[in-house]
Amino acid sequence: xxxxxxxxxRKRLMRALALGREDRLIELMGQLGDLPPFEYLxxxxxxxxxxxxxxxxxxxxxxxxxxxxxxCSLSVNGNVGHAYVLGDEPTKCLAxxxxxxLAQDPDYRPAxxxxxxxxxxxxxxxxxxxxxxxxxxxVEFFTLVRGEDAD
Amino acid sequence: MPTNLPQPSxxxxxxxxxxxxxxxxxxxxxxxxxxxxPAQSKTLAKAPTEIPNVAAFGSGAPIKPGPGFNDYPxxxxxxxxxxxxxxxxxxxxxxxxxxALFKTAxxxxxxxxxxxxxxADHLTPxxxxxxxxxxxxxxxxxxxxxxxxxxxKAALVLAASQSELPPLSLLSQGDPxxxxxxxxxxxxxxxxxxSPGLSLLASGPGLAEEIIFEGHGLTEAFVDQWALxxxxxxxxxDVILAGNASLAGLPRSLALKPKDGRA
Numbered sequence: 001x002x003x004x005x006x007x008x009x010r011k012r013l014m015r016a017l018a019l020g021r022e023d024r025l026i027e028l029m030g031q032l033g034d035l036p037p038f039e040y041l042x043x044x045x046x047x048x049x050x051x052x053x054x055x056x057x058x059x060x061x062x063x064x065x066x067x068x069x070x071x072c073s074l075s076v077n078g079n080v081g082h083a084y085v086l087g088d089e090p091t092k093c094l095a096x097x098x099x100x101x102l103a104q105d106p107d108y109r110p111a112x113x114x115x116x117x118x119x120x121x122x123x124x125x126x127x128x129x130x131x132x133x134x135x136x137x138x139v140e141f142f143t144l145v146r147g148e149d150a151d
Numbered sequence: 152m153p154t155n156l157p158q159p160s161x162x163x164x165x166x167x168x169x170x171x172x173x174x175x176x177x178x179x180x181x182x183x184x185x186x187x188x189p190a191q192s193k194t195l196a197k198a199p200t201e202i203p204n205v206a207a208f209g210s211g212a213p214i215k216p217g218p219g220f221n222d223y224p225x226x227x228x229x230x231x232x233x234x235x236x237x238x239x240x241x242x243x244x245x246x247x248x249x250x251a252l253f254k255t256a257x258x259x260x261x262x263x264x265x266x267x268x269x270x271a272d273h274l275t276p277x278x279x280x281x282x283x284x285x286x287x288x289x290x291x292x293x294x295x296x297x298x299x300x301x302x303x304k305a306a307l308v309l310a311a312s313q314s315e316l317p318p319l320s321l322l323s324q325g326d327p328x329x330x331x332x333x334x335x336x337x338x339x340x341x342x343x344x345x346s347p348g349l350s351l352l353a354s355g356p357g358l359a360e361e362i363i364f365e366g367h368g369l370t371e372a373f374v375d376q377w378a379l380x381x382x383x384x385x386x387x388x389d390v391i392l393a394g395n396a397s398l399a400g401l402p403r404s405l406a407l408k409p410k411d412g413r414a
Binding site for chain 1: 217
């Protein structure tokens with residue numbers, strides 16, 4: 001689809017919408033008030049996607065395993081929004097696709113960007129909290145007293 | 152579903168119809184239906200309701216993908232079953248209500264769209280005749296099928312009319328080891344053609360005796376090409392004629408000859 005917006009911007013937006021928490025996304029979307037009606041192009045449907053991985057940057061990719069994912073596409077006033085989210089998440093997927101479609105409407109673009117930024121902030125906070133929790137369990141091997149020095 | 156997400160416009164239409172059917176309803180339900188009223192009619196007014204003319208699709212501008220089947224797994228299985236029936240009872244129009252498959256009219260004639268969504272996937276190169284070329288987005292979105300410009304490479308050929316159909320000999324005939332790899336043609340504009348056309352005698356597997364097939368839109372040139380197609384059995388093409396409310400199969404094993412006895 002030809003588009004005037006920079007690819008990275010939409011990619012970042014869709015990433016935030018797909019990774020954000022469902023309750024947060026729906027709460028933020030709810031604050032937008034009455035949204036225009038939409039038409040499904042593809043109702044939320046779940047399926048398996050093959051996750052590929054590489055053991056190292058120069059090794060060949062291998063199939064790590066299949067992951068359950070949900071996808072959805074819809075159109076709002078002619079703007080087509082898509083979402084692919086991990087897990088069996090039809091409602092979140094619908095909300096993310098709706099947000100993606102609205103983001104192509106100049107009237108809604110700033111609001112959707114705010115939502116995406118808020119979700120990104122949440123993700124960063126969650127990540128920081130997780131890191132902090134892990135950090136506490138880090139073992140500094142060189143500070144352990146070795147047996148022969150104990151006496 | 153959380154209440155603060157809007158409902159899809161089509162199901163709104165459904166719901167408000169239910170409201171109308173059930174006269175005794177609480178006030179706030181009626182108020183809700185009223186609130187949804189304007190938005191719903193706006194969307195419905197925008198959606199194309201009828202396919203006026205196949206040729207109208209040839210306007211050139213790409214058409215944005217619209218919705219496909221209402222219920223993809225069930226609908227595609229029903230259409231597949233229908234296609235099997237059409238191929239096993241050849242040269243007879245098998246009735247089917249294609250309107251029930253799509254809430255919003257697809258950019259292709261309904262029967263063609265139904266067959267395309269059922270038969271094509273990412274391994275099925277599809278060739279679109281000029282009148283259908285603008286529906287490429289619809290096809291790619293719903294089927295992931297590669298769209299080919301060269302009809303020789305197509306496994307599925309969608310043609311709006313016989314005049315847009317490439318010569319049969321140009322299409323993929325299959326491999327002697329894999330005769331199933333030949334192209335399948337979905338041809339619109341023949342079954343419901345009101346012109347008198349040719350009366351043909353059809354015979355072959357699936358037909359206990361010769362039957363008369365009114366090939367309205369079919370030309371004598373097609374019948375001649377069909378004779379060659381049949382002669383190359385087990386290679387050859389299969390045709391599904393797509394009408395407004397029926398399908399007819401012309402499998403490669405079918406013999407067609409003019410009723411007037413012309414050799």
